[in-house]
Amino acid sequence: MSHGNGHAEAGEHRHSPAMYIVGYVLSLVLTAVAFWLALTHAMAIGPLMWVLMILAGLQIIVQLYFFMHVTEGDGPPFHSVALVLGLIFTFAIALMSIWIMSFHSMVA
Amino acid sequence: MAVAEHAAHAPAGAAHAHGAGPADGRPLEYRDPHQSVKILGFWLFLATDMLLFACLFATYLVLRTHTDGGPTARELFDIPGFTAETFILLTSSFTGGLATLCMRNGNKKWLMAWLAVTMLLGLSFVGLEAKEFAADVAEGANMQRSAFLSAFFTLVGTHGSHVSVGIVWMFLTLLQVARRGITEITARKVFIVNLYWHFLDVVWVFIFTVVYLSGVVM
Numbered sequence: 001m002s003h004g005n006g007h008a009e010a011g012e013h014r015h016s017p018a019m020y021i022v023g024y025v026l027s028l029v030l031t032a033v034a035f036w037l038a039l040t041h042a043m044a045i046g047p048l049m050w051v052l053m054i055l056a057g058l059q060i061i062v063q064l065y066f067f068m069h070v071t072e073g074d075g076p077p078f079h080s081v082a083l084v085l086g087l088i089f090t091f092a093i094a095l096m097s098i099w100i101m102s103f104h105s106m107v108a
Numbered sequence: 109m110a111v112a113e114h115a116a117h118a119p120a121g122a123a124h125a126h127g128a129g130p131a132d133g134r135p136l137e138y139r140d141p142h143q144s145v146k147i148l149g150f151w152l153f154l155a156t157d158m159l160l161f162a163c164l165f166a167t168y169l170v171l172r173t174h175t176d177g178g179p180t181a182r183e184l185f186d187i188p189g190f191t192a193e194t195f196i197l198l199t200s201s202f203t204g205g206l207a208t209l210c211m212r213n214g215n216k217k218w219l220m221a222w223l224a225v226t227m228l229l230g231l232s233f234v235g236l237e238a239k240e241f242a243a244d245v246a247e248g249a250n251m252q253r254s255a256f257l258s259a260f261f262t263l264v265g266t267h268g269s270h271v272s273v274g275i276v277w278m279f280l281t282l283l284q285v286a287r288r289g290i291t292e293i294t295a296r297k298v299f300i301v302n303l304y305w306h307f308l309d310v311v312w313v314f315i316f317t318v319v320y321l322s323g324v325v326m
Contacts, residue, residue, distance in 0.1 A: 014213045017206060024202035031194060031316070038321040039187070045325065056317040060310050067205040067306045073138065079151030086155030090162035097166035 023066025030055050030062065060087075135212050136295040143296040150300045154307050157270075161311050164263040165318060172323070174255035181256070181323030184249055186240065190320040193236050194312065197271075200229035201309035204302045211298050216290055219298065223282045226305065230275045237268045260319065267315055270308050277301050 034055045037048060064070040064083075073079060138144040172181060207222035241261070244250070251261045281301045285294050 015209055017209055020202060020205040020209060023205065024198070027198050027201070027313075028195075031198060031313070034317060034321060035191065038325050041325070048325065049322065052317050052321060056313050059313040063201065063306045063310050067201060068303055069208075072135070073144070073147070079148055082152050082155040086158040090158050090165075093159070093162040094166045094169060098169050101170045 019066050023062050026062045026066070027059060030059050135299075136290065136292055137299045140292045143292050146296055147300060147303075150303055154303065157307070158311075161263075161266070161314075164259075164266055165314065168259040168263045168319065171255040171259040172319075176254040176256075178254040178257065179244075179247065179249045181260075181319075182326070184244060184247075185320050185323050186243070187324060189236065189240050190316065193233055193240075194316045196229050196233045196236070197309050197312050200226045200233065201306050203229065204305045208299060208302050211290055211295055214290060216285065219290065220282055220285055223278055223285070223298070227275050227278050227282070230271055230278070230305075234268060234272055234275070237264070241265070264315060264319065267308065267311055270311075274301070274305055274308060277304070 034052050037043060037051060042048075043051065070080060070083070137147065203222050204226045207219050207226060210218040210222055244257075249257055251258050278301050281294070281297050284297060288294050
């Protein structure tokens with residue numbers, strides 16, 4: 001990393017689209033890899049699902065970092081705390097629903 | 109500290125329109141605490157909107173095999189169709205990002221142009237989705253057919269209606285930029301509508317993965 005260079009540039013010069021282009025290319029590559037893995041049946045279904053979910057998780061990071069400027073902001077990163085909490089709840093709701101419904105009881 | 113700083117800047121806050129180059133190192137939309145707190149508030153909204161989608165995803169995951177003898181995911185999903193939708197939405201997220209970039213560079217003309225491109229891509233996404241839904245219903249795969257289809261249309265339709273709201277919202281933001289230029293207030297509005305747009309792109313990536321790709325391989 002060139003020391004202090006990025007900060008000086010942000011103050012004096014125009015912002016460059018480099019971050020956005022990198023983010024766009026990464027999101028296209030991640031989608032293409034997911035698509036290719038799924039349609040060529042390159043893996044068994046179990047591991048494939050895990051790999052697809054990891055690729056989707058990386059897409060979240062790409063959008064947040066390159067497009068949504070999640071690392072910016074004023075003061076303490078309250079928004080990141082809310083976001084992490086929201087993500088934990090989201091995955092908890094989805095995964096626990098699958099887990100609970102995997103018990104094939106005669107009642108439900 | 110923040111309050112005192114705001115008091116000093118308040119009279120100038122709404123009026124000045126120098127979009128170029130952040131004088132104090134912060135982007136324009138964060139300079140007035142009244143605007144930056146709204147950005148924080150919008151992040152909180154996104155965290156809760158995510159929970160709405162969490163419940164719909166959970167419902168879909170539980171019901172996706174409950175096809176009641178009707179069409180299955182594999183029979184229904186059109187690979188070129190959902191691939192095109194994904195590509196369009198990913199691209200619109202990029203052009204929305206370019207709109208934010210031009211705003212930060214104080215370039216009103218290009219800001220408006222990229223917002224317009226983003227809206228057009230959004231419209232073509234919604235158009236493709238409507239076409240897909242109409243084709244499904246024509247084949248007898250409507251919402252009432254099975255639990256799988258109820259969950260599918262609710263999840264994907266909720267996302268589609270979010271995108272439709274986003275297009276109208278972006279258009280209203282575009283009008284405000286056209287009238288008032290790039291101010292602390294319009295900068296915050298452009299920033300927030302783009303946060304919403306990128307969020308919808310993330311939700312779509314999960315619909316693409318969990319609903320469409322999983323649907324065609326399982």
